[in-house]
Amino acid sequence: xxxxxxxxxxxxxxxxxxxxxxxxxxxxxxxxxxxxxxxxxxxxxxxxxxxxxxxxxxxxxxxxxxxxxxxxxxxxxxxxxxxxxxxxxxxxxxxxxxxxxxxxxxxxxxxxxxxxxxxxxxxxxxxxxxxxxxxxxxxxxxxxxxxxxxxxxxxxxxxxxxxxxxxxxxxxxxxxxxxxxxxxxxxxxxxxxxxxxxxxxxxxxxxxxxxxxxxxxxxxxxxxxxxxxxxxxxxxxxxxxxxxxxxxxxxxxxxxxxxxxxxxxxxxxxxxxxxxxxxxxxxxxxxxxxxxxxxxxxxxxxxxxxxxxxxxxxxxxxxxxxxxxxxxxxxxxxxxxxxxxxxxxxxxxxxxxxxxxxxxxxxxxxxxxxxxxxxxxxxxxxxxxxxxxxxxxxxxxxxxxxxxxxxxx
Numbered sequence: 001x002x003x004x005x006x007x008x009x010x011x012x013x014x015x016x017x018x019x020x021x022x023x024x025x026x027x028x029x030x031x032x033x034x035x036x037x038x039x040x041x042x043x044x045x046x047x048x049x050x051x052x053x054x055x056x057x058x059x060x061x062x063x064x065x066x067x068x069x070x071x072x073x074x075x076x077x078x079x080x081x082x083x084x085x086x087x088x089x090x091x092x093x094x095x096x097x098x099x100x101x102x103x104x105x106x107x108x109x110x111x112x113x114x115x116x117x118x119x120x121x122x123x124x125x126x127x128x129x130x131x132x133x134x135x136x137x138x139x140x141x142x143x144x145x146x147x148x149x150x151x152x153x154x155x156x157x158x159x160x161x162x163x164x165x166x167x168x169x170x171x172x173x174x175x176x177x178x179x180x181x182x183x184x185x186x187x188x189x190x191x192x193x194x195x196x197x198x199x200x201x202x203x204x205x206x207x208x209x210x211x212x213x214x215x216x217x218x219x220x221x222x223x224x225x226x227x228x229x230x231x232x233x234x235x236x237x238x239x240x241x242x243x244x245x246x247x248x249x250x251x252x253x254x255x256x257x258x259x260x261x262x263x264x265x266x267x268x269x270x271x272x273x274x275x276x277x278x279x280x281x282x283x284x285x286x287x288x289x290x291x292x293x294x295x296x297x298x299x300x301x302x303x304x305x306x307x308x309x310x311x312x313x314x315x316x317x318x319x320x321x322x323x324x325x326x327x328x329x330x331x332x333x334x335x336x337x338x339x340x341x342x343x344x345x346x347x348x349x350x351x352x353x354x355x356x357x358x359x360x361x362x363x364x365x366x367x368x369x370x371x372x373x374x375x376x377x378x379x380x381x382x383x384x385x386x387x388x389x390x391x392x393x394x395x396x397x398x399x400x401x402x403x404x405x406x407x408x409x
Contacts, residue, residue: 007025007374011025011026013370014205016188016212017209018209018213018214019214019216020192022192022193023195025361029197029198030100031099032099032195032198032199033197033354033358034103034110034193035095036093036094036193037092038190039366040091040190041163042087042163045158045222047157047158047161049181050161050163052165052178052181053181054092054163057087057092059119060114061085062119065116072109072112079105080099081096081097089163089299090296090297091366094114095355095358095359096109097355100197100198100199103199114186115211128173135164147303149402149404150246153402154301155226155227159299184217185217187215189215191212192362194370196355228399230402231401231402232403233403234406238404238406242305243307244304244403245303245317247301249293249295249391251298252297252300252368255379258379260300262343262388263302264291266339267324274326275289275319278319285308289305290306296367328392331385333385336385347380
């Protein structure tokens, strides 16, 4: 545990008087990654406003009284930096990665964006069209579509509705609604600043205290109601069936959520995983066999994605269930230990890049406490064989299944 202990010693966290949280990890490299994250995402939206968090994220790049959209990009990029943002179910974030001697520029530009967006009506209508095109892109890509759609089969509305929104909800979101939501959410008590790299902690604290007031906002919360459904959907113009098998798992903060990570890795993460070997290597039924564990504060599920021929959909589903049965009845401590080593190794590799580390720390803070990220190795080591087997048993009995298959010509 040497690497993560060194990084943890360089970790600092402070909740400022205005309620803002600063997460900081010092690194002796000439690069710094900086991000503002907000405790808000799709899980905080009603069914009628689905997509508004993502819409706001887009609009924050469209200009402030001080900078237009082009000037925002130029000031970061011409100083050697890169920038972007993302909206997820529990977080919205705006980040940039810069040479460490340019951190003042990173802070100035990002702060201007998150404090002073214009929400210009003309730009808003332009961006609405952009998001409609993004919707089409996501729907037209079969893999992206099934990853989006599986959540509808795992959760009731509003959470089950797509993060990007629908044509109906996006058409109903006015500038007034966006501005009201922004004022409600983008307040210091809902804000996290994460800095990873060669920076001065006290300088950052002083900057935040100087540039932010002490306004408070309250993020709305809606229930994430579980369900399990299965669906086979036909589509013209595709040649391959894309299927997802998914099941609910413990939430972040629950020690059993680490058993979900172990089970996901065991089943479908990497070329050595059970389903990759069984479905691709042994039977040649697929090219892509992938798995993921989504363990979050308000929701959690594991999924397995496989692309195969339409005729093989039920065969593949049967093989997935059989492999879970084998885990229930025959998983050994030796294989469990190998999976733990794989996960811990991947965890260590992920910490190499300051941008990836920045994302990991702020997501950990959203889910509970940023400092818990450094306990990953200990928590994985503590996963018990019976916990993995019990979760596999649950997957067999309670799961959702989606297949998007080619429609006969």
